[in-house]
Amino acid sequence: MNFDGIVSLLIACIEWILLINLLIFSKKDKTNVIALIMIALLAGYQTMEFIMCNLGLTMPVFPYIAFVIISYLPPLNLLLVLTLTNNNKLDRKIILIFLPAVFFTVYYLLSVAKFHVAKCTVLYASYHYPLGDLYGFFYYLPILISMIILISTIPKTDDKKMKLILRVVLYSTIFISLPVVAGFSLMFAGSYTVISSMESIMCKFAFVYALSLGFVILYNSPFRDERNYFKYLSGYKQWNS
Numbered sequence: 001m002n003f004d005g006i007v008s009l010l011i012a013c014i015e016w017i018l019l020i021n022l023l024i025f026s027k028k029d030k031t032n033v034i035a036l037i038m039i040a041l042l043a044g045y046q047t048m049e050f051i052m053c054n055l056g057l058t059m060p061v062f063p064y065i066a067f068v069i070i071s072y073l074p075p076l077n078l079l080l081v082l083t084l085t086n087n088n089k090l091d092r093k094i095i096l097i098f099l100p101a102v103f104f105t106v107y108y109l110l111s112v113a114k115f116h117v118a119k120c121t122v123l124y125a126s127y128h129y130p131l132g133d134l135y136g137f138f139y140y141l142p143i144l145i146s147m148i149i150l151i152s153t154i155p156k157t158d159d160k161k162m163k164l165i166l167r168v169v170l171y172s173t174i175f176i177s178l179p180v181v182a183g184f185s186l187m188f189a190g191s192y193t194v195i196s197s198m199e200s201i202m203c204k205f206a207f208v209y210a211l212s213l214g215f216v217i218l219y220n221s222p223f224r225d226e227r228n229y230f231k232y233l234s235g236y237k238q239w240n241s
Contacts, residue, residue, distance in 0.1 A: 004120040005053030008046045011207050015043035018214050026221040034080045035213040038073060042210050045069045045203050053120035060115040063127050064108055067115070070203060071101040071135075074142035077173065081146045084166060085153045100138035107131070124200040140180060147173055165216050172212035176205045 019039045026032050048066040051057050075097040082094070108115070111130050119126045129135070150170040157163045179201045 002054055003122050005050040005055075005122075005125070007123050007204070008049040008053065008125075011204065012043050012046035012050060015039060015046060015207070015210050018210060019043055022214055022217050026217045029220070031080065031083050031220055032217045034076055034083060035217050038076050038080070039210050039213055041069050041073055041076070042203060042206050049125050049200060049203075052117050053125050058117040060112050063115040063117055063129070064112045067108060067127070067129065068105050071104050071139070072098070073206075074139055074146075075101055078142040078146045078149075081149050081169065084162070084169065085149060097142060104131075104135055104138070124204060126200065143173060143177060147177070161219070165219060168212050168215055172209040176202055176209050179205055 019036065022032075022036060022039070026036075028036075045066055048062060048069065052062050052066070078097050079094065108129070114128070114130045116128050117125060118128050147170065150166055150173070154163060154166050154170065157166060
């Protein structure tokens with residue numbers, strides 16, 4: 001029996017269920033919409049990894065789709081941080097943070113034949129694709145910028161609710177960065193196993209980030225506690241009686 005990609009299926013199922021519940025029970029402001037899109041992309045990547053590793057659909061178009069999905073996660077994470085920190089100075093130039101993802105989407109489409117799944121395991125997958133170093137630079141840069149912004153903003157934030165949200169985002173961003181630190185450390189020691197599977201491993205770690213985003217969305221929604229929830233239900237019943 002083939003168990004490759006089975007962990008991806010488990011994570012995908014949980015993330016899709018989380019997303020559906022959040023779509024039903026959360027408000028749809030800018031912060032929450034960005035977070036919802038990120039959860040959808042994480043679930044989509046895990047689904048693609050299961051399709052490739054377990055179902056055997058490894059034609060170049062499938063890893064290409066997987067890479068397109070994850071390419072937009074770092075800029076979305078940066079956009080979420082900029083939104084939470086009310087950094088409105090970049091509103092007109094915010095599209096610039098998505099330009100690298102757009103570039104790789106187009107470039108990889110033109111060279112899609114160079115994609116292939118190098119290895120599948122129960123926990124992760126590794127890929128061969130062009131411009132790997134350049135892709136890695138533009139992939140990790142928004143994550144690093146996000147952490148710098150959060151670290152510099154949190155001590156200056158007086159609002160307890162916002163400070164908690166920012167801390168949750170910071171700690172979860174640091175958590176998903178642990179494989180990067182481990183990967184580069186092992187690379188300098190002569191082992192390239194982790195670095196070649198970095199995107200897949202990071203998305204496994206990002207399961208915790210998806211849960212953190214779920215917390216942020218719910219905490220940022222009207223029903224932060226049971227009292228508000230039952231007040232809403234009470235008002236809804238009176239309106240329909």
